[in-house]
Amino acid sequence: MALLCFQSLRMLRSGIRCMSQNAQLVSLTVNDKTGVATLSLQRPPVNSLNLELLTEISSALTEATDNNSRGLILTSTNDGVFSAGLDILEMYKPNLDRVKEFWTKLQETWIKLYQTAYPTVAVINGHSPAGGCLLALSCEHRIMVKNFTIGLNETRLGIVAPPWFIASMVNVIGQRQSERALTLGHMFTTEEAKNVGLIDEIVQNKAEGTTQAEAFIQKFAKIPFQARSLTKTWLRNKTVESLVKNREDDLNMFLQVVTQPNAQESLGHYIQSLKNKATK
Numbered sequence: 001m002a003l004l005c006f007q008s009l010r011m012l013r014s015g016i017r018c019m020s021q022n023a024q025l026v027s028l029t030v031n032d033k034t035g036v037a038t039l040s041l042q043r044p045p046v047n048s049l050n051l052e053l054l055t056e057i058s059s060a061l062t063e064a065t066d067n068n069s070r071g072l073i074l075t076s077t078n079d080g081v082f083s084a085g086l087d088i089l090e091m092y093k094p095n096l097d098r099v100k101e102f103w104t105k106l107q108e109t110w111i112k113l114y115q116t117a118y119p120t121v122a123v124i125n126g127h128s129p130a131g132g133c134l135l136a137l138s139c140e141h142r143i144m145v146k147n148f149t150i151g152l153n154e155t156r157l158g159i160v161a162p163p164w165f166i167a168s169m170v171n172v173i174g175q176r177q178s179e180r181a182l183t184l185g186h187m188f189t190t191e192e193a194k195n196v197g198l199i200d201e202i203v204q205n206k207a208e209g210t211t212q213a214e215a216f217i218q219k220f221a222k223i224p225f226q227a228r229s230l231t232k233t234w235l236r237n238k239t240v241e242s243l244v245k246n247r248e249d250d251l252n253m254f255l256q257v258v259t260q261p262n263a264q265e266s267l268g269h270y271i272q273s274l275k276n277k278a279t280k
């Protein structure tokens with residue numbers, strides 16, 4: 001409690017205000033001087049995206065809009081893992097009602113993040129496989145700390161990246177590079193990611209990443225907000241519409257693929273291999 005008060009006081013002095021008071025799995029703060037919001041994922045141990053975390057991310061994105069944020073930095077409180085992607089336990093031997101809600105919330109969160117009116121920057125301060133990579137790809141600018149990995153590795157798990165994951169990647173690195181990376185399930189090192197254009201900047205640590213992210217957002221200070229946001233909407237509309245118009249079909253396809261016995265078997269082996277690695 002004392003620590004909380006001390007932290008709040010320190011944040012107030014530096015002009016950082018806490019939003020999302022009820023959130024537990026994310027923290028949303030805003031810098032009152034710049035209007036830039038920071039959304040930090042904080043679901044231990046690895047920010048895997050389960051229904052509850054996705055719900056909080058989605059609410060925080062709306063809150064940043066309602067608060068007229070000038071920009072948003074997406075990052076993690078865990079220096080080591082940005083996000084481990086979708087929580088595999090949501091997809092392994094799933095409860096039908098819950099897994100439907102989970103996928104629908106993932107669709108909603110991606111649609112919101114992909115279309116925010118404000119500029120978005122991912123400060124990728126750790127590994128970022130699959131769904132973690134999707135979050136980063138949905139931002140307008142990606143800054144990554146050295147010595148980590150990022151990519152859409154779904155094929156390695158015996159599952160497939162849905163069309164909108166693929167489109168998010170193609171829109172950033174193009175068809176040829178995406179085809180090669182996705183079919184192999186390749187995880188890029190920070191250096192490789194920079195070379196292929198998957199990320200825009202390499203930094204030494206999160207603090208440097210945050211400074212660079214603020215500088216990126218600051219570039220838009222003199223660009224009229226609505227002109228910028230409408231341009232982004234039109235650039236991204238085709239990609240988003242392909243999911244918006246087919247959400248039910250996308251959900252059914254996901255359920256069909258993920259409940260296949262061979263997909264369940266692969267997921268089971270993968271969970272076991274992660275557990276074995278963790279106990280070594």
Ligand SMILES: CC/C=C\C/C=C\C/C=C\C/C=C/C(=O)SCCNC(=O)CCNC(=O)[C@H](O)C(C)(C)COP(=O)(O)OP(=O)(O)OC[C@H]1O[C@@H](n2cnc3c(N)ncnc32)[C@H](O)[C@@H]1OP(=O)(O)O
Nearest residue numbers: 048084085086087088130131159162253254257274275278
């Ligand atoms: C229209 C649709 C059509 C078809 C689509 C159908 C299906 C496909 C659907 C969706 C696509 C899937 C997207 C995904 O995001 S799948 C998830 C992919 N993620 C990964 O492969 C990452 C796995 N994790 C790791 O590689 C490492 O954990 C990581 C490098 C992130 C961190 O390493 P670290 O050494 O720091 O931690 P660990 O000791 O490995 O893990 C700690 C702890 O956390 C558990 N864990 C890790 N990742 C996950 C995860 N993604 N979900 C759930 N749990 C995870 C791990 O087992 C350890 O647990 P414990 O042993 O209990 O401590």
